[in-house]
Amino acid sequence: MAGAVPAVSAARGQCAAVHAADHLTEHAAVRWLLIGIALLFLGLFLILPLVTVFVEAFRKGAALYFAALREKEALAAIRLTLTTAAFAVPANLIFGLAAAWAVSKFRFRGKQVLLTLIDLPFAVSPVISGLVFVLLFGARGWFGPWLSEHDVKIIFALPGIVLATVFVTFPFVARELIPLMQAQGVQEEEAAATLGASGWRIFWKVTLPNIKWGLLYGVILCNARAMGEFGAVSVVSGHVRGKTNTIPLHVQILYNEYKFTAAFAVASLLVLLAAVTLGVKSFIEWKHHQSAHTGAEESGDPI
Amino acid sequence: MSHIEVRGLTKSFGGHLAADGISFAIGKGSLVGLLGPSGGGKTTVLRMLAGLERPDSGDITFEGVRVNDIPPQKRGIGLVFQNYALFRHMNVFDNIAFGLTVQKRSKTYIRERVGELLELTGLAGLAERLPSQLSGGQRQRVAFARALAPQPQLLLLDEPFAAIDAKVRKELRLWLRDMIDRVGITTLFVTHDQEEAVEVADEIMIVNRGRLEQKGSPEHIYGTPQTPFVAGFIGESSRVEAVSELHGFEHCHEGAKAIVRPEFIEIGSPRELRLPSASGQGIVKAVFFRGTHWQVEVEVGTNRLFGYRDLEQPALHPGDATHVLVHRAYLVSGGQVSVVENRYKTDPMPVHI
Ligand SMILES: Nc1ncnc2c1ncn2[C@@H]1O[C@H](COP(=O)(O)OP(=O)(O)O)[C@@H](O)[C@H]1O
Numbered sequence: 339m340a341g342a343v344p345a346v347s348a349a350r351g352q353c354a355a356v357h358a359a360d361h362l363t364e365h366a367a368v369r370w371l372l373i374g375i376a377l378l379f380l381g382l383f384l385i386l387p388l389v390t391v392f393v394e395a396f397r398k399g400a401a402l403y404f405a406a407l408r409e410k411e412a413l414a415a416i417r418l419t420l421t422t423a424a425f426a427v428p429a430n431l432i433f434g435l436a437a438a439w440a441v442s443k444f445r446f447r448g449k450q451v452l453l454t455l456i457d458l459p460f461a462v463s464p465v466i467s468g469l470v471f472v473l474l475f476g477a478r479g480w481f482g483p484w485l486s487e488h489d490v491k492i493i494f495a496l497p498g499i500v501l502a503t504v505f506v507t508f509p510f511v512a513r514e515l516i517p518l519m520q521a522q523g524v525q526e527e528e529a530a531a532t533l534g535a536s537g538w539r540i541f542w543k544v545t546l547p548n549i550k551w552g553l554l555y556g557v558i559l560c561n562a563r564a565m566g567e568f569g570a571v572s573v574v575s576g577h578v579r580g581k582t583n584t585i586p587l588h589v590q591i592l593y594n595e596y597k598f599t600a601a602f603a604v605a606s607l608l609v610l611l612a613a614v615t616l617g618v619k620s621f622i623e624w625k626h627h628q629s630a631h632t633g634a635e636e637s638g639d640p641i
Numbered sequence: 642m643s644h645i646e647v648r649g650l651t652k653s654f655g656g657h658l659a660a661d662g663i664s665f666a667i668g669k670g671s672l673v674g675l676l677g678p679s680g681g682g683k684t685t686v687l688r689m690l691a692g693l694e695r696p697d698s699g700d701i702t703f704e705g706v707r708v709n710d711i712p713p714q715k716r717g718i719g720l721v722f723q724n725y726a727l728f729r730h731m732n733v734f735d736n737i738a739f740g741l742t743v744q745k746r747s748k749t750y751i752r753e754r755v756g757e758l759l760e761l762t763g764l765a766g767l768a769e770r771l772p773s774q775l776s777g778g779q780r781q782r783v784a785f786a787r788a789l790a791p792q793p794q795l796l797l798l799d800e801p802f803a804a805i806d807a808k809v810r811k812e813l814r815l816w817l818r819d820m821i822d823r824v825g826i827t828t829l830f831v832t833h834d835q836e837e838a839v840e841v842a843d844e845i846m847i848v849n850r851g852r853l854e855q856k857g858s859p860e861h862i863y864g865t866p867q868t869p870f871v872a873g874f875i876g877e878s879s880r881v882e883a884v885s886e887l888h889g890f891e892h893c894h895e896g897a898k899a900i901v902r903p904e905f906i907e908i909g910s911p912r913e914l915r916l917p918s919a920s921g922q923g924i925v926k927a928v929f930f931r932g933t934h935w936q937v938e939v940e941v942g943t944n945r946l947f948g949y950r951d952l953e954q955p956a957l958h959p960g961d962a963t964h965v966l967v968h969r970a971y972l973v974s975g976g977q978v979s980v981v982e983n984r985y986k987t988d989p990m991p992v993h994i
């Protein structure tokens with residue numbers, strides 16, 4: 339009796355699948371047309387610009403390409419970008435983990451408000467995000483007089499760039515982790531507690547291993563955005579050459595000065611970063627898929 | 642002294658009473674079943690015992706020591722969750738070893754103890770598998786071994802077989818009973834399946850709407866239910882709206898309600914009944930084939946009852962006039978239940994319990 343029910347529903351499922359296939363299969367010409375449109379679109383709007391970057395960067399030979407990267411101001415921009423990411427990414431890793439932890443593992447008032455706030459940086463224009471920091475910490479801002487009295491420089495300096503970047507990239511880690519941690523629930527943590535594990539051990543041995551791929555993915559996206567952010571950083575940077583220009587700002591300056599080869603050479607770094615990001619992302623997804631697959635494959639065997 | 646004692650345990654979730662003044666005691670080494678309908682508050686009681694939920698009021702004592710303020714880590718309980726909650730990224734070995742690693746046991750001890758438990762639970766050879774590579778029954782046994790590994794004083798099982806298909810469930814039940822006898826650990830297990838509770842437990846506690854309705858041996862609860870809920874929940878039953886219309890129960894006051902079990906009823910011609918003089922008239926309303934017997938629905942006065950009939954006996958058909966012998970009924974009045982025997986049988990006086 340118990341065996342009969344799944345058998346019936348399985349047969350029905352197959353029927354439905356065959357039926358659906360009939361309906362969903364379009365004429366070959368229609369299929370090729372749709373695929374063609376999609377490929378054309380991808381080629382025009384994604385591949386072509388990326389290829390252009392490299393073509394332009396190498397137009398005057400590899401020697402000039404590498405010379406453009408070795409230039410003093412370019413090196414300074416690269417260093418500043420890396421420094422900014424080195425502050426912003428770990429900060430958001432910790433903020434994101436804490437926020438996701440609070441939202442998914444505890445019941446408390448104002449949870450919805452917190453969830454909305456986490457999305458705020460996605461909702462406002464980066465330029466506005468930058469302006470907010472100028473209004474707070476700029477010379478005529480709320481804390482401006484106090485800051486200049488104590489000789490602390492935030493706007494038009496590294497701290498301002500880091501703050502703006504942290505703000506803009508805040509949601510990436512939290513957004514990635516919250517659905518994952520909510521789906522996983524708190525039962526494994528509770529089981530670990532009944533087995534005697536302290537909160538610290540529970541985090542390292544149970545929670546973290548369960549979210550590591552999602553966390554890595556969030557960090558990768560966060561890093562890509564932290565290095566590539568233009569709008570917010572542009573507002574707080576002050577564009578001091580060799581001092582407060584990140585890679586995107588440096589590219590813009592070179593371009594405005596008609597140094598196209600140099601501009602594209604530096605820009606190619608960001609394209610490479612994007613490629614690496616996508617590569618890591620696919621790897622993580624493949625890894626995820628693989629573990630899910632082995633699970634589904636072998637869980638059906640009897641007792 | 643009892644091992645576990647609970648007094649006046651109360652817990653509400655946003656105004657909804659999930660546990661309402663629950664008190665009970667569990668002797669050392671006994672296996673107690675917590676039985677009740679879904680949403681009755683069973684899991685809440687279990688979680689309070691484990692320290693995962695804080696009671697609003699009431700006391701919990703283990704061996705006479707109040708544990709209300711002791712965190713789950715220090716209570717020495719093994720908890721098997723309804724859906725097992727195995728550590729999904731750890732293999733079977735590491736799952737079972739988790740509690741021992743926390744206790745900082747030596748590597749050799751851990752290897753020995755886990756090996757012992759793998760043997761005991763019939764999981765030898767699966768130590769390297771991940772939980773996702775196990776069947777439901779295997780996962781259940783890993784959860785069981787994991788909970789037992791640190792040698793807890795109390796084992797709590799939350800619907801341990803709910804997620805397992807019917808056939809395997811029966812095997813696992815016997816296995817569990819056997820295992821707990823061998824380990825000799827005080828155990829409280831939750832279920833909503835009375836057959837499971839009767840088969841596995843020494844003692845049953847019935848919980849409904851956050852209240853403990855009755856506690857006792859399966860035989861006792863079955864034979865002398867104390868509340869209308871228990872009388873209707875345990876075993877099969879028909880509700881009788883006017884018991885005084887049944888032959889042999891005319892002495893019950895008019896309009897009194899009762900619960901009658903099919904095994905208290907005989908249906909058939911006077912020749913087939915054990916005590917024809919105690920039987921009354923009825924009309925067959927429906928007959929269902931139940932594999933090993935017939936289930937027959939009869940109308941007696943305004944009441945509808947059902948009873949069983951042997952496949953060897955002549956078949957009855959809807960519309961047939963027949964005789965119905967009701968041996969006894971559970972009389973329900975004011976939240977109390979009393980057993981009433983048919984007065985034309987041996988004992989002329991109703992027995993009140
Ligand atoms: N964490 C919770 N928050 C709100 N309500 C809860 C919570 N846990 C249990 N309840 C409620 O308490 C009642 C008892 O639940 P539970 O103890 O899980 O019942 P059972 O295990 O007997 O099915 C249910 O009505 C349930 O909705």
Ligand SMILES: [Mg+2]
Binds near residue numbers: 680683684799
């Ligand atoms: Mg439950």
